[in-house]
Amino acid sequence: MAEWDIRKLQILRTLRERGTVTATAEALHMTPSAVSQQLTNLSRQLGVPLLEARGRRVRLTDAARLVLTHTEPVFEQLERTEAALAAYSQGEAGEVRVGAFSTAVPALVVPAVRALRTTHPRVTVRVREAEAAEAYDLLAAGDVDLALSLAAEAPSAADPRFTQVPLLADPLDVALPPDHPLATAPALTLTDLAAEPWIFGGSGPWSDITRRACEASGFSPAQGHSASGWTAILAMVEAGMGVALIPRMAAAHRDGVVMRDLGPDGPVRHVTAAARRGGETGRAVTHVLEALRDAV
Structure with a gap:
């Protein structure tokens, strides 16, 4: 043998x-x-x-x-064994390393950590901010125990390494300057903004999400300016330099920007959590997942 x-x-x-x-x-x-x-x-x-x-x-x-x-089943069983041993030896205690993209940290991870201090004070969460695609690399390498990412960046659901848990569909609102003719329109769709200059990054997940959302509405967005940080994007919208899609989870109040809901048929981005297959059964990981669902 x-x-x-x-x-x-x-x-x-x-x-x-x-x-x-x-x-x-x-x-x-x-x-x-x-x-x-x-x-x-x-x-x-x-x-x-x-x-x-x-x-x-x-x-x-x-x-x-x-x-x-x-x-592959051997690796899964080893993850389950580690989780069972941790539950046996530590009871409700344990450390969970979470890799999360930038907007998920304040919107989901921080509220979850605050709640865990009350419900499971012996569970420690260590947070590592990472790009949406990078979170899966960290998870595969064993550098984090949970990855918060976007479904668009996730490996195939058939990937035997991971268990994926849908968390939420985050609506995408459109940011307009206050004096824009459509800022106070009774209803608004992406198609109404097809001729506008758009502000989004030159590459990466947010560029892909913006392009896909606009193309699904029948047009290709003309990129007026390129930026990847929400502060820079909103500052340019406020200055009347263009319009932008902003995930509701990331939106911060800004007096010079009007955020418009695109309605029930508007675009969304899907946020997921993932663990190495078998690792999601660990008590500490389970508690963190429950806290993330509550934060949603």
């Missing part, structure tokens, strides 16, 4: 996700030579080739993919 080494299997699994030995080494805080050596040893132990060269890169063989397919 082959000798199975969980650590080496984790390295192989990370290589599948990261694509290169260098990226794998960075994710696991190893050297590239150590990664290569561990995978060579694993290949020898299992008696099958796991990697094949493709120029300067390597790719997983069919045998390596077969191994990972059959060991």
